[in-house]
Amino acid sequence: MASKEILKIENLTTYFYTWAGVVKAVDGVSLDVREGETLGLVGESGSGKSVTALSILRIVPRPGKIIGGKIIYKGENLLEKTEGEMQQIRGKEIAYISQEPGTSLNPVFSIADQLTEVIRRHQNVTKEEALKRAIELFRIVEIADPEIKVWNYPHQLSGGMKQRIAIAKALSCQPSLLLADEPTTNLDVTIQAQILELMKNLKEKLGMSMILVTHDMGVVAGVADRINVMYAGRICEVASTKTIFRNPLHPYTRALLEAVPNVALRKDKLKIIPGTIPNLISPPSGCRFHPRCDFALAECASTVPPLVEIESEHYVACIRAKEFTEKTVRGVKR
């Protein structure tokens, strides 16, 4: 399992310089993606998951700015590349599926236009070949009548179909790493399952690595190999999916799991996490979760807990993590 990392992020810091103040959306995030794995990036809305994904591609929208850290992709730091070099990487090496399938396709161009454009940007092929390839991709993402559908415009297609096309577009140049930002959030539950299944299969087939961003523990449960839990711009727990579900150590991870109906540890007690995600302009000091944490000590407000390996392959950023392992999970007050 200790395979090579395809992507290694160290201390990534991305801030938004707004009128109201500096939004510390991503504040010292480190994570790695191993070759061939699916990494789940989980956290509440506003925790900085999308900004992390956009930082990897260096397309953080204004007034956002990456101000520090390293993003090592296949041994090279992406933050040291020129814009031209990045354009060669985007879509070809690292592809991105955005959060909103409905709006991620340009409404005024046909699907054929948009797909062939990307294919021809990264591969030296003629228009006809690119079109053929687009139609093939439609088959791969299981769209019926690809020869006709490819000429449609986005508004003529359903949400599920658009998401399939977004996937097709992302896969068009056989990327090594796929950043899927909540690829199923805005879809019906049944279509959600289909799309997840499809992505899982395609990932295997093409041997890609993937970062699956979501706020839904249910989604990552079936798809991710490992999970990074993110809270208010920082990573708070990293472990294999199995460990996260069986033995979550960070209080935030536990709260997240209890907030999910179908994986709640106890069916009768579906909790919501009290409080709201903090304002990232002036985030809480010390452990950012402390105002909402049931286990907070005075110390939590002053020290930033580092991410430490509590057991093999299980990292937790909580000063009380050790205690939680000593007692059984059930023994801790919930």
Place this chain on the structure above:
Amino acid sequence: MPTKREGFKAIRFKVHNIAKNSMTKYVLRRLLYLIPIFFGILIIVFVATRMAGDPVKLMTGLNPRITFEARERLTQYYGLDQPLYYQFLKFVWEMLQGNLGNSYAIRGGTAVTTLVGNYAWETFKLQLAALFFSLVIAIPIGILSARKQYSKLDMTVTTTSLVGTCIPIFYMGIVAILIFSYFLGWFPYGAAHSLDPTRYPFGSYLLDELWHMFLPVAALTFAELAPVVLLVRSSMLEVLRQDYILAARASGLSERTVIYKHALRNALIPVVTYVGLYFGGMLAGAPITEKVFNWPGVGRLYVEAISKLDFPVITGITVFVTLMVLVANLITDIAYAYIDPRIRIE
């Protein structure tokens, strides 16, 4: 498999044809809508002018020796003794044959079609040139301003545009004449041509024409520029926030493709509407510009015709202006459908 490729082509052709057909239908439907609108406007203007006064009285008012019979004869001659509906139907009947009647006041009854033909081009020349320059200048500035939102450049552009929007064209025109004609003497005071051919710059009629056009076109362009810049800027800002722009960047497209292909096409949709409306405004605003620059256009002709109750000219220009505005609307709608596929297939 060679047949497969043939298949794509056949399908592409078919889909293309359907789109083309739906476009034709769309245009035809829009044209049908225009007919009642056209006649509605015509009736209103026809009735309103005829209620405004009696042109025969106006023509003969200064002649103390005119007899009652002579007046009656004139009224009969112009057909003004007939009931209104009859006058209107007669007018429509002649209009359909391409005859808009003859002026009461200008050079022994010049045909209205001739008048409009002569004056319309002068108006168009000014307005189209101004529209062209304002678009060509405003679109790139608007895009740049949006891309560099809140930068010094953007601040300067927005402030200048806001000030520019507030300056009325007649004021701008008068100031321009004052500076460039009166003080500097670079440009003529007005009119479309030099009366004396020996005054043509380098003896060229064309250069003379351009020389006369310069100030009015510059003033109009300047007045037009500001709102277009602001429109392009805000529309572009809106588009740049969209997910498909992020997606386009994420797929490795160059900044140029992202801005000038993906963003611009969407950002221009409201600009098309604006240009469509501009045509209406341009003909409505023509009297002011043409008055300031003493320009022989339809606007000036219209004002003169109204002051003399020259019914055929008033109605004739109304027909012309209405047609122009309706055609402009139609072109706008077609351009719309061309740019935005969501409108094409409804």
